[in-house]
Amino acid sequence: MVEKNKSFQVVANAVMIFLSLCCILPFVLLIMSSITDENELIRNGYSLLPSQLSLDAYRYMFKSGGKIFNAYLMTIFSTVVGTSCGLSMTVLMAYSLSRRDLPGRNAMAFYVFFTMLFNGGLVPTYIMYTRYIPISNTPWALIIPSLLVNAFYVIMMRTYFTTNIPEAVIEAARIDGAGEFRVLLTIVLPMSVPMIATMTLLIGLAYWNDWKNGLYYLQQNKSLYSIQVLLNDMLRDVQALKSGMDAAAAAEIAATMPSTAIKMAIAVVGVLPILIVYPFFQKYFVKGITIGAVKG
Amino acid sequence: MPTKSAALEQEMKLRSAAPKKHRRFLRYLPLYLMFLPGALYLFMKNYLPMSGLIIAFKKVNWRKGILGSDWVGLSNFTYLFKTKDAFNITRNTLLYNVVFIVLGTVIAITIAILLNEIRRKALKQIYQTVILLPYLISIVVVSYLVFALLSSETGFVNHTILAAFGKEPVSWYTEPKYWPYILVIVHIWKTFGYDCILYYATLVGIDHSYYEAAVIDGANRWQQVVHVTLPSLLPTIITLTIMAIGKIFYSDFGLFYQVPMDSGPLLDVTSTIDTYVYRGLIRLNDIGMSSAAGFYQSIVGFILVLLANWSVKKIGGEENALF
Known part of the structure; x- marks a missing residue:
């Protein structure tokens, strides 16, 4: 029995190690390609162990990096502003919905929940943001459409409040004369640190990784591109080059396009902050997404 | 008185x-x-655009505004459903989602069970952290990773893997036959960690006395999985599956548009309703057709959510339904 158990452990670990490698190796490949010598890339392709290394891509990026630096600033700006506004709105909304004594609470919860079931889709949304609420081609295009408040997160957070914060605690504070905002700030929030951390990570991640808002609403203002939108744009340039319709146009793109290694270097710079921050949030993140699975 | x-x-x-x-x-x-x-x-985000669904029944003329534009009845729809695109995008969206749901669930549960069996706490922690990594990065970066693997001139697969077996390089971005597999692999790679953690959390919560009882009854490891683990996971499986069925008419735009790099020869197997609406609206500026496709997606998607929830209520009882 013990023997059998041991061999099972070995098999289970082997499978998990294999899966972990599948998750990590593409990133290693990405990082390696960004520090591979350009000629070596053309000769031998992307490889996990390139024979000739070079930091030229990063050097070039820092030297001529006006565009990249600017995109990085836009990413940081949209992530910070979007996450703080989105998080505040989500917390406020979730807290009001979590109060069992609030009249009209069910109708309000349905108002939030219904947005998860039915929506108007891209066409009306696009027309709204380009014609009627003209935020396209302004910095707001990166912040306002679609990401600020997510109904699923509101419900997730409300579930956390209702299951983790005893009503009696809130009741006692109210009797002591504390207002609702004070109750939220001094009692509820300190008791919800794991949830707040998860939510910050989820909303922050959504902003950091977003490229769709830029793709849809920044078509005429490339100077506002965030790093992901820029990456997305460069990916399509390769495509234009590859399907090579017009030789002159292809040559022009080739001349202005950063080289392959530089592209990979920008991608590395785009994911690095996530890879650095994530281990610190990991514990909360795992806890938080499991709360999300509980029905609201 | x-x-x-x-x-x-x-x-x-x-x-x-x-x-x-x-x-x-x-x-x-x-x-x-x-x-x-x-x-x-x-x-603003959800309710205002719902009213915009009427665009599908209009011929939009910006000088008259949306409300002032002429009604054209169902002509946008007849136009859309006359093309073979309508069938194609519906088939792709549905089939990919069905494969994602079935395969994704099986894989996530298997790995969650495996993870739960691992004794060393530190190792468990490391595996959990690592398998969530792909979930955290944007699909644009995923497209770069896939490109590094599949690029026909410099890709890792052509240069290293196929070369090692003495095989001819493949022009991945122009061969549609490989893409159903590639897209499924990429999607599962990106999401299995997340789903796995959800199932794992439920597994950890199972009362140990059930297993002890099963062992006393002489159940082996496999029988324990079938008779204790899977029944305990059922509510989670049902919840996640209804949520997935509710979204079966929607697709991850980035996965189907960016990962294949919008490559023309692949369109038959890579276009879904979302990529179709995007192409119609922004690339071709065809508001009539794209709004008809969008309307079709919103309405059928909504009906499917209601149906999925209703059938769970009928089969699994009130407590398993979402609303």
Whole structure:
């Protein structure tokens, strides 16, 4: 029995190690390609162990990096502003919905929940943001459409409040004369640190990784591109080059396009902050997404 | 006089009810104010565009505005469903989602069970952290990773893997036959860690005495999985599956548009309703057709959510349904 158990452990670990490698190796490949010598890339392709290394891509990026630096600033700006506004709105909304004594609470919860079931889709949304609420081609295009408040997160957070914060605690504070905002700030929030951390990570991640808002609403203002939108744009340039319709146009793109290694270097710079921050949030993140699975 | 006093009582009640109601409202006012910013945002983001669904029945003329534009009945729809695109995008969206749901669930549960069996706490922690990594990065970066693997001139697969087996390089981005597999692999790679953690959390919560009882009854490891683990996971499986079925008419735009790099020869197997609407609206500026496709997606998607929830209520009982 013990023997059998041991061999099972070995098999289970082997499978998990294999899966972990599948998750990590593409990133290693990405990082390696960004520090591979350009000629070596053309000769031998992307490889996990390139024979000739070079930091030229990063050097070039820092030297001529006006565009990249600017995109990085836009990413940081949209992530910070979007996450703080989105998080505040989500917390406020979730807290009001979590109060069992609030009249009209069910109708309000349905108002939030219904947005998860039915929506108007891209066409009306696009027309709204380009014609009627003209935020396209302004910095707001990166912040306002679609990401600020997510109904699923509101419900997730409300579930956390209702299951983790005893009503009696809130009741006692109210009797002591504390207002609702004070109750939220001094009692509820300190008791919800794991949830707040998860939510910050989820909303922050959504902003950091977003490229769709830029793709849809920044078509005429490339100077506002965030790093992901820029990456997305460069990916399509390769495509234009590859399907090579017009030789002159292809040559022009080739001349202005950063080289392959530089592209990979920008991608590395785009994911690095996530890879650095994530281990610190990991514990909360795992806890938080499991709360999300509980029905609201 | 009993009738008079009753009327008086009624009157008194009415008079005191008004200020009471008023006071009650004042007491909850801060909570309503907290709800307001998010509610206004959701109104703009979700409820306003719903009214825009009428565009599908109009021929939009910007000089007249949306409301002033002429109604054209169902002509946008007849136009859309005459093309073979309509069938193609519906088939792709549905089939990919079905494969994602079935394969994704099986893989996530298997790995969650495996993860749960691992004894060393530190290793468990490392595996959990690592398998979530792909979930955290944007699909654009995923497209770069896939490109590094599959690029025909410099890709890792052609240069290293196929070369090692002495095989000819493949022009991945122009060969549609490989893409159903590639897209499924990429999607599962990106999401299995997340789903796995959800199932794992449920597994950890299973009461140990069930397993002890099963062992006393002589159940081996496999029998324990079938008779204890899977039944305990069932509510989670049902919840996640209904949520997935509710979204079966939607697709991850980035996965189907960016990962294949919008490559023309692949369109037959890579276009879904979302990529179709995007191409129609922004690349071809064809509002009529794209709004018809969008309307089709919204309505059928909504019906499917209701159906999925209703059937779970019928089969699994009220407590398993989402709403």
